Amino acid sequence: MTSSTAVAGTCGSQTGTVVAIPFKYVTPVNVGKYITLAATSSLVEYNTHAYTDAPNINWSRRYKSYKYGDGGGAVTAWRLDSAPVNGTLYEAGVARTQGDLIADPDDLFYVPNNNFTGTDSFAYCAEDSTGQSNVATVSLQVAPPANYPMPIGIPDPGFGIDENPPADPPSWPSAETAGFYYIDSDHPSCSNANSYGYPATPRCTIPSSGASIGTGAKMVLASSTQPYTLRNSSWQQINFNGSPGNTSWLVGDERGPDKPVINLHANRAGPGQGTQLRLTGSNLRIAGVIFDGATIRHMGGGADNVVVRHSEFKNFPSTRGGGTTVGLSTQGSNVLAFNVYVHDNGIVESTGLSVERDIHAFVGSNQNGYWILDIRCDENAGDCVQLTNNNTSANVYVGRMVAHSEGENCIDIKDFNRVVVSESDCWDLRTVAYGNSGGNAQNFYVNDEGVQQNYVYFLNNRSWDTAGVNYGAANIGGRVYFVGNYSFASPAGDGLNLSIGRGSRYVYFNTFSNSERGIYHFGSGSALDRFIVANVVDGASLYQTRLQSVTSVIDTLDYNFYTDSMGDFVSGGSTPSIYSGLSAFQAAFNSFAQNSAEGVTPGFTNKGIYDFRLNAGS
Missing domain, CATH: 2.60.40.10 (Immunoglobulins)
Known part of the structure; x- marks a missing residue:
């Protein structure tokens, strides 16, 4: 068919x-x-x-x-x-x-x-x-927004979800109010002779760079057949003058699919071009807007209480070796990206692949309290979410992310200080060989660089169809936990990959189905805790478990369950020893896997549609 x-x-x-x-x-x-x-x-x-x-x-x-x-x-x-x-x-x-x-x-x-x-x-x-x-x-x-369900392990931010834009000023619809903008490019009476506009006589375009939205005020973009075009420049700026309890808003349509569109001047739309919409101020909200080619960047440090929600970012024409599509507050606190869709950003043409196009959707950089909830990503040249190195981001929460087909990873964590990634989906990643580097198709990954302290938790996520690694950690510090996650349909990838780095890793109650290697462990002899306990390896085409490391770094590798009745277990480096069946592996390593079992039937709810929840009594 x-x-x-x-x-x-x-x-x-x-x-x-x-x-x-x-x-x-x-x-x-x-x-x-x-x-x-x-x-x-x-x-x-x-x-x-x-x-x-x-x-x-x-x-x-x-x-x-x-x-x-x-x-x-x-x-x-x-x-x-x-x-x-x-x-x-x-x-x-x-x-x-x-x-x-x-x-x-x-x-x-x-x-x-x-x-x-x-x-x-x-x-x-x-x-x-x-x-x-x-x-x-x-x-x-x-x-209901007031009772909005949080993904497991993630606290309610307490801001940005259960909020409405400011009410219309009393002068609307018949007169202007300073600090409140009303813009409608389709309105037959629109006129830029108005400084601010109002529903009866709106402005036709976004005001010139440097416009300021008043305290507790809003700039309304009406849905229109004509996009709202930024100036012919690499940047344009809007100042938000919000205060605690009196936020300032750029707002379009949060309900329907026909949201107002902010796009690029024709001279800025070609490869390597683009325009940043620069934002200043704290206590700001952007809601219900499509950014077509344009990116946002928060200027200055220390901005707090920043929210982007129910919006879309696409078609950023960058050919640079790095960049961010949704650049929210740095060196600030209480930042929220909520129900935002980011896709098709960064041009990856064949002649340009000699240099990596590292255009990410979201980047964590020196925020304290950054919630990334219910987002979607696909076909960006870099990662969906990256927590960069050389920063002090803390208390970062990624929940119900749905991401696929990224140029690098779905989430790449470098520096960390208390991070939770929960109930997220990632699929369809492939390795990319650039001329100067590469993308390794790591769906959920903790890297081996940066300052790493406290913890990262991966909880109840789904990962599939990667040619690289479904879940991986190479952390050099801190503690990384994988608990209750699923991977499947990755015949050329690893279910779990624990590699170099001496940080602690804990792997409990996960299911790794239909991978090339179910569990792959290698690393240094100076590593801290390694506990790999109570996981299910359901069909591995090459190895059930491979230990390519100094085995003394592993504290516990036991109470794991293998559905294959006689799979291969491997230890060693370039000339590894292969053990056919769990019993041979147990005999070779009497400190490992003594309470594990092979040939088990786990009792999945419906493996045929990748529902790996266990039935009662299984």
Whole structure:
């Protein structure tokens, strides 16, 4: 079955080996949600992308041939088996219903019915040349902002979620109020003769650089058929004069898919160009805006109480070797990125791959209290989230991140001081060979550089379809915990990779399914704690466990369960010893794995759709 023969209609029974994956999303009442779909296919490739590739790298080409037209996609069609009952699903601003084909699963947007709270859902299937997938359910929890559910292990920020923009000033709709802006490029009476604008006679464009939003005031961008274009410069600035309890806002449409668009001047839209929208001040909010080509950067240090929510950032045309798309407050506290979608940033053309394009979506740099909640990322040239080295970021919380097809990693942690990554999804990463460096396709990773102290917790995350590492740690300090995570559908990748660095690592209650190596451990003899306990390795094509290290660094490698009845266990470096079956491994290392078991049947809820929760009594 190919995309040319795919037709609208409900899904019916599964006929192929392709697997559609269930998702759960959360959104506040009366707020729209960026969502996506995913599937695994045995037809995807795992080769390394090299800088000689031409004409360019399309990070999702393994799944989206219809998007790029390069013939390289494995999944050829997506179809709605059912539509939401308590809301509307849009694709590119067009409402979709039961039986519709979806052209691009990354371009979906859900809007709950007015004032609805509770659970909504829809179902879908995918196709590749082997046939049709299972029917997968997408669950949509619509929650009151005052009671917004936090991912496990993450505290409520206490700001930015349960907030409304300032009320209209009394002079509106018929007169201006200083500090309050109203801008509508479609309005027949719009005029830039107004300094601020008001609903009856708006401004047509964003005011010139240096405009100031008053204390407790707002700049309203009305949804419009015409984008709001920044000046022909590398930057334009807006000053926010908020105070505690009287925040200043740049606000568009937080509910629907047709949000106002801020874009680039034509002279700034080419490769290597772009414009920063520079922000100054504390106690600021940006909400319900699409940034097409433009990035934001908070200027100056020590800014507190900064929020970007329900917005989109795309198509940053940078060809630089580094950069950030959503640059929020540095050297400040209480920063929140909430329900933000960041994608297709950084140009990765073949001639440019001689130099790495390290354009990240979000970067943690010297913030104290940084929440990154319910975000989406795909096809950025760098990481979705990076915590950089040489910074003092502390108390960083990444929850319900949904990221795929990034140029480097979904999350790359260097410096850390109390970090939690919880209930997040990452998939479809491949190694990239640049001329000067490389991307290693590490889905959830703690690096071996920077000042590392206190802890990082990875809790209840899902990771799949990588040619590198699903979960990895090379920390040189601090403590890294992997607890209750799942990895699957990565026949060319590692389930768990613990590498160089003497920091402590603790690995409990994880499931590593269908990987090349289930558990891979190597490192120095001076390492601190190493506990690898009560995990399930479910099918490893090469090794169940490999110890390529001084084994004295491992405190406990035991009480783990292997579903293969006679898999290979390995120890040693360039000429390793291979032990066929767990009993041979136990005999060789009488301090390891004595209470482990192989050939077990774990009792997964539904392995066929990658639901690795254990049934009661399993």
